[in-house]
Amino acid sequence: MKASDLFVRALEAEGAEYVFAIPGEENLDLLESLRGSKVKLIVTRHEQAAGFMAATYGRLTGHSGVCLSTLGPGATNLVTAAAYAQLGAMPMVMVTGQKPIKSSKQGQFQIIDVVDMMQPLTKFTKTIVSGDNVPAHVREAFRLAEEERPGATHLEFPEDIAREHSTMPVLEPSYTRRPIAEEKAIRQAAEAIAAARKPLLLIGAGANRKLTAKMLREFVAKLGIPTITTQMGKGVIDESGPHFIGNTALSDGDFVHRAIDQADLIINVGHDVVEKPPFFMRPGGAEVVHINFNSAKVDPVYFPQIEVVGDIANSLWQLKERLEPQQHWSFADAHRIRDALQKHIVDGCGDDSFPMRPQCLVQQVRDVMPENGILALDNGMYKIWFARNYPAHSPNSVLLDNALATMGAGLPSAMAAKLVYPDRRVLAICGDGGFMMNSQELETAVRLKQDLVILLLRDDAYGMIKWKQAQMEFHEFGLDFGNPDFVAYAESYGAHGHRVGATAEFKPLLEHCFTEGGVHLIDVPVNYSDNDRILNREIRELARKL
Structure with a gap:
């Protein structure tokens, strides 16, 4: 089939529902292939908006949103949306058109190196140079966009390649499971949490996933540990619950920062360095347990003593099964701070x-x-x-x-x-x-x-x-x-x-x-x-x- 038809079939195999787009001349073959597809085309009024919509779709569903632009100025208009998805950990696949790459006769009109431009803003960027490469490149773009940590990927689809024909089959998504944390790490973290006197749970952007949220709620409900969220961790647990202290909306000096200062152990779930740090570590200060999909990026103010690396939901489940509320835990100060904050809010x-x-x-x-x-x-x-x-x-x-x-x-x-x-x-x-x-x-x-x-x-x-x-x-x-x-x-x-x-x-x-x-x-x-x-x-x- 024609490579543009093969591309759309590959989108369908990935479960794509929408393509948010401002098409151009270089996308016309792909546009025609979309016309007969179950993938819905949504035309926006600016490429940036198409990218924001695709990224938000990815954020809400966990599946890559797709956006489409032409070459040159259309592609450059996707740059802010690419950074939005990449820094915000939102799975998104961008597709940009390009002039023919095998027999171009238009010099440099509208041509910039889009792949090079997207390199620092994406997890993966590639020019499709053969119709036979379409299935593998589309599969890889979606796989990497959705793999932890999620983000933006990019494919450049030249118009002459879109017109080629190929007999290659579509590649179906593979079944994958994320690695789980080592038992020894779980045991060490559980022992540290149990031994603490004033443990505090901090929920960051990386914990804002459906399965993670469910397990976090069970973890908090069982143990009753006071909980704070970052801005992008907001809503992971029900903020009307008795164990929620507040959100780190301000950089420092707020009520929640007093709760952080008084904790002797911080369980930092889903920490993401893109957010302003809600606390700074110092030698002799609170011990930190880092629970995340990936190991910690250590810097002068973040150097956790214990790291639990693996699927967050599974790590929390393992910890929940090992831990029981401790008689020596003291949450009176945290609850007093919560009450003072709520009084100030109203x-x-x-x-x-x-x-x-x-x-x-x-x-x-x-x-x-x-x-x-x-x-x-x-x-x-x-x-x-x-x-x-x-x-x-x-x-x-x-x-x-x-x-x-x-x-x-x-x-x-x-x-x-x-x-x-x-x-x-x-x-x-x-x-x-x-x-x-x-x-x-x-x-x-x-x-x-x-x-x-x-x-x-x-x-x-x-x-x-x-x-x-x-x-x-x-x-x-x-x-x-x-x-x-x-x-x-x-x-x-x-x-x-x-x-x-x-x-x-x-x-x-x-x-x-x-x-x-x-x-x-x-x-x-x-x-x-x-x-x-x-x-x-x-x-x-x-x-x-x-």
Whole structure:
């Protein structure tokens, strides 16, 4: 068959449901092959959005999302999405077109070395130079994208190769099982945990997998060890449970950091160096048990004494079977810190001043969203507020990016989440800065007839950088901008636009948008003037007293 048909057959064998794409001239054979396929083509308005959607699909399902672009400028537009997937451990396969490689007659028009460009951003990048190579290269791209640690892979598919014919068969995915930790390592870790007086469980990005989350919940339920999560570990355990202390939304100085300081042993599950470190090791400090798919990357502030390397869920199961709650464990300090943090979180939630205070907004969003509702956060000041103040009840119910931490991903991520979970409420939360980087995808959401709500938090500035600017005692400069009429802007795409004029209007309006269905954008002015006081000076002062 034609190589482009063989490529699509290989995608089908991998279980690909969607190809998110902006096709170009060099993709036309592949486009024609997709036309008769059960793989659905979703055309976006920017390649970056196609990549964000593919990465989020991979994040939610564990199976590689697929995105497609043309050569040159289309491929370069995938670079940010490649880094987003690679740093965020989201399985994604990128496919880019290319001019004919065997008989090119167009010189260097639009041609750059895409494979070389993708090398530092991916786990695997390759030009397909023969139709006979299609099955093996597609299989390898998917295998590596999904293998721990997941990430991005890339295939360049030149148009003359797409037209070749091949008799090679499609390669079906192989059955694999991840290696499990050695029994001696399990025993050593169990003995250290049992001997500790104030053990603390820290859940990182690498633990945010379905099977891992189930076993972590059983581990915590049996042993009652106080638990903290990083931003990308959020929701792995139910944050309304009695053993959850809080989320490391801030780099340091928060209540949760006091719990870390008081622990004499930290069980660090799914540690990922892409996240800001939630704690720093020091000689003579707390002992650290590293539980992960891979061994620890040692640096001056992270040098765990015990490493349990293998499938995380299996390691936790083995530890759970060996361990029992210990009489000498002391969790009173951790529980006191938890109670103080919860009191601080709800402080000010009843404030009806306008523009809205972020802590009030977060609470009202939580009131409207069901337990299985999904938030897809772009990057901005509000991300800290939601990471810290919004209780998550299940894995990947709060999609935030604390790896690349790019702006512009919120709306495309929400759209992908709605494709994966059409029956769940999905809320995109974007600042006005990040939203305008991919706002054109409103048309895509409307075309897909999605039921989706976009919460646009407007402060007419790059608010997080303004907060940092103030913290560092610089003059306020260079971070303000103007905005369009967002209600009219949404309506111009065929979506519904709304503007909040008082705090009391917000919660009923949000519920109305979900109930009515369709694509809704809500413009909400937000007051970030208390950021420095609450998230810096006040927290540090209160935490010091614990």
